[in-house]
Amino acid sequence: MVQSRDIFLALLLVGCTVSLEVQITPNQGEISLGESKFFMCEVIGIPKLIEWFGPNGDRIEANRPDVTVTRNDESSSTLTLYKAGADNAGTYKCVATSGDQQAESTIKVKIFQKITFTNAPSPQEFTEGDNANIVCDVISSPPPTVLWKYKGAKIQMEKDVRFKVLSNNHLQIRGIKKTDEGSYTCEGRLMARGEIDLRVIKVVVNVLPTIRVWQSEVNATAEVGQPAMLTCAVDGYPEPMVTWTRNEAVLETGEKYSFNEDGSEMTIMDVAKLDEGEYTCIAKNKAGESEQELSLRVFVKPKITYIVNQTTSELEEQVTLTCEASGDPTPTINWSYGDRIFTEGEQASWTRPEQHKSDDGNVVVRSDARVSSLTLKYVKYTDAGQYFCTARSAIGEDEQRAYLEVRFAPKIHGVVATYTWEKNAVNLSCEVKAHPSDVSIAWLRDGQQLPNSNTTNIKIYRTPSTSFLQITPESENDFGSYNCTASNEMGTESKEFLLIQAEVPSAPAVSLAKPFSTTAQILFEEPESTGGVPILRFKAEWRVHGRGSWMQKIYELQDGSIGEVTITGLKPETGYQVKMSAINGKGEGESSPAEFFKTEPVRNPNPPKLEGILQPKGNSVKISWVKQDDGGSPIFHYLVRFKPLQDSDWKPEIRLPASSEHVILSGLQWDTDYNVYVVAENQKGKSQPASMSFRTSAEPEAIPDLGDEAALSMGIMLWAGILVVVFVLLLLAVDVTCYFVNKCGLIMCLCGKSGTGTKGHNLEEGKAAFIKDESKEPIVEVRTEDECTANHNAAGPTEPNETTPLTEPEKSFGDEKSKLGEAELSHALTEIAAEHNSVIQTKTTEGKA
DSSP states (O other): OHHHHHHHHHHHHHHHTOOOEEEEESSOOEEETTOOEEEEEEEESOOSEEEEEOTTSOBOOTTOSSEEEEEEETTEEEEEESSOOGGGOEEEEEEEEETTEEEEEEEEEEEEOOOEEEEOOSSEEEETTSOEEEOOEEEOSSOOEEEEEETTEEOOTTTOTTEEEOTTSOEEETTOOGGGOEEEEEEEEETTTTEEEEEEEEEEEEEEEEEEOSOSEEEEEETSSOOEEEEOEEEEESOOEEEEEETTEEOOSSSSEEEOTTSOEEEESSOOGGGOEEEEEEEEETTEEEEEEEEEEEEEEEEEEEEOOEEEETTOSEEEEEEEEEEESOOEEEEEETTEEEOTTOEEEOOOTTOSSOOSSEEEEEEETTEEEEEEESOOGGGOEEEEEEEEETTEEEEEEEEEEEEEEEEEESOSEEEEOTTOOEEEEEEEEEESOOOEEEEEETTEEESOTTOSSEEEEEOSSEEEEEEOOOSGGGOEEEEEEEEETTEEEEEEEEEEEOOOOOOOEEEEEEEOSSOEEEEEEOOSOOTTSOEEEEEEEEEETTSSOOEEEEEEOOTTOOOEEEEOOOOTTOEEEEEEEEEESSOEEEEOOOEEEEOOOSOOOOOOEEEEEEOTTSSOEEEEEEOOOOTTSOOOEEEEEEEETTOSSOOOOEEEETTEEEEEEOSOOTTOEEEEEEEEEETTEEOOOEEEEEEOOOOOOOOOOOHHHHHHHHHHHHHHHHHHHHHHHHHHHHHHHHHHHHSOSHHHHHHHTTOTTHHHHHHHTSEEEEEOOTTTSOOEEEEEOSBOOOOOOOSTTOOOOSOSTTSOOOOBOOHHHHTOOHHHHHHHHHHHHHHHTOEEEEEOOOOOO
16 A cells, blocks of 8 residues: 555656757747737646746737737747847747746747839930949848849840940930930849849830921912911920910910911911911920921912093094002003903004904003003994903913993994895895994985885884894895994994895715615716805606616705705616706706716615614613615515624514614613614525614612502502403403404404405504513514605715605505405514514504505
8 A cells, every 4th residue: 555655656656857958939039120920839747837038138029019928729829020120139048947847939029121212213314425323222131232234125225325234223324315215124133042023114214305397488379268377396205385476475375377187287377478487396395305497478369459431433543441450469451352362561453352463552551560561542333242352370360350341423333235036036135233322224226215106015114223124025026235323422334235136056976876685776966057056956857778767766855965865766777867957936946967977786675774772771772773885685584683782693683674664672681782783684685684782771760669658559550450451451452352253342443444455455454562471581672664764875985865854755565464354464474473482462543644
């Protein structure tokens, strides 16, 4: 029992003598200046007390503002240094106590200065050309090494001597340029701690304003309501502010001046002469200011300030017109009358208007500074009128007129000799010019005033300036001389007029006969003498050579001349004689000697003459043709081909009856050029193709929406029209069926009037419409006429046609055509319909005689 108690006491004694251990974490005590840091003191054992002691040996009390001690638990305590300063450096000790047991641990705290930029502003601005010192102040302990970089690359000082790092680590750039502008990096390094920090500094280089003037002297015109613009192109950085001054006074925006957004353009409104002078353009920015002078030169357009009308009498010694003008520069002054221009210093004879020889008088022009005078000597009545004074300079001109009034005795004009014949009334015209225009006019014959009691065939008509003596000759005594006398307050003038007996014209001369198979073109020269009166018409006579009676035709004169006629109805390969005569109001003159010609044998026809007219729809065209010489054999049909100009393949050939005179091509491509060929064919063969080109219209825009009501109305009208057409077609079909089957109906009534065989004749001479599917080929419409289409003269070598205004109309179709039976015509129409794959609509009319 005693032994057990001794063992227990021994063990208790051993436990009471266990030592304490103290450990501080972290075990490194480096603190950056101004940095806060804590240290934890951990005790192994069971301490009763844990205390911290400062570098001076004093115990650190809890809750100090800069240094605090906090007991975390039974075995740890924390020391915290807030914003450590240099006086916080030293050795700190943590002491743990438990009875008479005590343990401690120390930590050496070092306070160091980390890399700190105390002054590195950004941006930093400099003026181009200055020596720039880029500021970058950096501190640390120990002092740092400073490096400079430009746009991320280290600056090589040895390569550009303009760059230098100063003793205070600032970067100096001597004569800085705009190209040096950008981002610079100031970098501090501390090798001992491997510490690095940097600042990016934006460097801005300001540029002194420069002014470029494209036009140092600007010209403007005054009093025309136009502005003038002065411009100075300004460069610099930052963008300069521009102001304008005149006579050291700043010009502001207002009614007189306006400026663009940056002020580089100044507009002067309603330029006047007072605006002329010097203007200064001033450009200013951070780098400084520049200025440039510009001049405004203001010109004044010429203006006539004085001109007056003048009045004089014919044959007075002289008259002077005066004109004064202003302007800058001084204008030159010219005078003009009609097309005649008089220049300064001129002194020469002048061919006056309405005269054909130079007058004896002179025109003298004199100028002195801004005044010019025009003097006319020995004034004639033809000098009256408007004289224009023109003041002209490089910038413009002004024109005013002065009217010269010339008083003169009557001047009589008019055709002296007039031709007529008995019973044909004619006028003798006495045209009078006079000023004053209050003129009395009298007609005399053999000293007796007309009309009188012995002259019942004479009448007088009067206008303000002309007297007409109308004479209807009744005998040879009425021909001869008549006197017109005119008087006003300035004097009297008389003139004799002759009335001469007219004659019939002389014979024209046949110069050339150009024969074809059934026609001939006769070219002739007009008569040497018209007999004193105009030729009204020509007569051509022809017959088979040496036998038969003369055929004749009268050709009315159109447009004053004719020169050629065409005779038709000739037989192929036959000799003919032809002669010509002229007819005037007096009567028919002698005939020319007969000329011989021989027509050509039967041959191919001549190509027809074409004409194209666009239809209102725009993509359809009407091709019309005029039949030319048929070559002595009736034309069987016409062949039509067409194609777009850019295509190589022709559309299918269209065959039309000989009586056709046009075809309508529809459903063509919009805005496209087309070629068309038309060929005539007779028993000898085909003619040369007649060709023409045309262009369709551009496709019209879509019809705008007309609204529901309008659309409904149009729909109703459309359906009504369709129903009417269907009804008419049904009636026509029934009538045609009745005609062919039972010989009754409307067609039978119409055709019955023409007697036997007229049905085929009417059907041949009817109008047919060949309509193709628009989706495949254009619609073709064919029209035939009751009579053969007449020929018209073609230009150049084209043969004469048969229906020029100077020829007789061609007769109706021959008996051969009119005698075509129903079966033959029906078969022919069926072939045409099959060839074109179209619907044939035949409308018959009564045959013409």
